[in-house]
Structures are given as C-alpha cells and as structure tokens.
Amino acid sequence: GENVEQHPSTLSVQEGDSAVIKCTYSDSASNYFPWYKQELGKRPQLIIDIRSNVGEKKDQRIAVTLNKTAKHFSLHITETQPEDSAVYFCAASTAGSARQLTFGSGTQLTVLP
Amino acid sequence: DAGVTQSPTHLIKTRGQQVTLRCSPKSGHDTVSWYQQALGQGPQFIFQYYEEEERQRGNFPDRFSGHQFPNYSSELNVNALLLGDSALYLCASRQVGQGANYGYTFGSGTRLTVV
Numbered sequence: 001g002e003n004v005e006q007h008p009s010t011l012s013v014q015e016g017d018s019a020v021i022k023c024t025y026s027d028s029a030s031n032y033f034p035w036y037k038q039e040l041g042k043r044p045q046l047i048i049d050i051r052s053n054v055g056e057k058k059d060q061r062i063a064v065t066l067n068k069t070a071k072h073f074s075l076h077i078t079e080t081q082p083e084d085s086a087v088y089f090c091a092a093s094t095a096g097s098a099r100q101l102t103f104g105s106g107t108q109l110t111v112l113p
Numbered sequence: 114d115a116g117v118t119q120s121p122t123h124l125i126k127t128r129g130q131q132v133t134l135r136c137s138p139k140s141g142h143d144t145v146s147w148y149q150q151a152l153g154q155g156p157q158f159i160f161q162y163y164e165e166e167e168r169q170r171g172n173f174p175d176r177f178s179g180h181q182f183p184n185y186s187s188e189l190n191v192n193a194l195l196l197g198d199s200a201l202y203l204c205a206s207r208q209v210g211q212g213a214n215y216g217y218t219f220g221s222g223t224r225l226t227v228v
Contacts, residue, residue, distance in 0.1 A: 043222060044219045046216045101148075106153075
C-alpha cells in the first residue's frame, strides 16, 4: 500500500519568513495530494491540494509543488504569521471513488512573533 | 451550510466495552470515511462507506465495524475495547463523482478514552 513520509516533524520560523514542508510517497498510482492544517483540538482543514497533472499550485501565501518523477511534493508558506502555527499533514490518494487518504506523520509549525 | 458533524465529542469507556460513534456528512456529500488519529500521529484510514456498503478498508481488525444509512449518515462501532483504541476518531465526507472537487471535509472528531 501507499506510504507517505513527511519532514521535518517540527519547524520553527520567525514571523515573516518562509516555511517549507516536504513529503514523499511510494505508490506511483497516487494522483491527488492534499494538505491539511490542524490546530490544537480542532478538525483537519484542507488548505490546498494538487493533482498529478499539475506541477504547482498557489493560493495567496500558500503554494504546493509536485515532482511525480521523484514522488515528492512540498508545501510552501510565505510571509508566515503567528496564526499559521499548527500541525500540517500531507496526504496522498489514488484515483477512483474510494480515494482513501494516506497521511504523513505531521509537522508542528511554530511561527515566532 | 452544515459541515460534518460527529457525536459525541468526548467519550470514556472501560476496556472490553463496546462503543458507537456517529457521523452526519456535509450536505450534498454521499461518501463517508472514518479515520483514527492517535496522539501526535497522522490520521489512519479505517474504512469508507458509499451507497450503504463498505467500499474500502484499512489495516484494522474486525472489532471495528460500521454502517451507512440511507440518509448517508454513518456509525463506527468498536467492540472489545483495548487501551490502544484511545484516540481521536475522525469522520470525513465527500461527494463521489463531483469532478474537479476531490476534497474530503473532516468533522471535529470524537475523543475516545479507554480506561
């Protein structure tokens, strides 16, 4: 089955700096890669996603890049703010109606004011 | 527009007991998946229901079972609870065949503690 590895497990940045979180996946059939933000005690919220027919997607301060050949994808957050502090999870999914998500182990991002 | 709702929010059970968790999907969604999230870990897929049938199952024992009702709501049942079943149980819903929108919407979860 699919295996997703996520790095780093913790990341501290100064407010205004950029943050990058990286994930690798094992199943070449995976074609959908969402990123979720989970604040303490709250539900995971989808912040951005990318499909395998696209190499990069951007939404304001957040961007995701995908390298299908190397089987890795990354989350980039620019101009970080204290409210960006949370746990971020990457996930991978294969095509089809089942679309089971396999999650990475998470990155605790702390933005220092 | 109501999102995914789960009940109860918190639950404490004794080892060996049985528990039922409930989920109402987001309006318009017809597929429900259940995930187990242990403390400090990413969510782990338990199973998915669509058209009232279990469509896919993760690496969980038969003690974990589920059901989907005609109104698309779902239940997760866990029998013979173990201490290791303590976790946040998340329900996620989506609409099959929605085309470009592949995203799952998660509920806030049920925090299960087994003592």
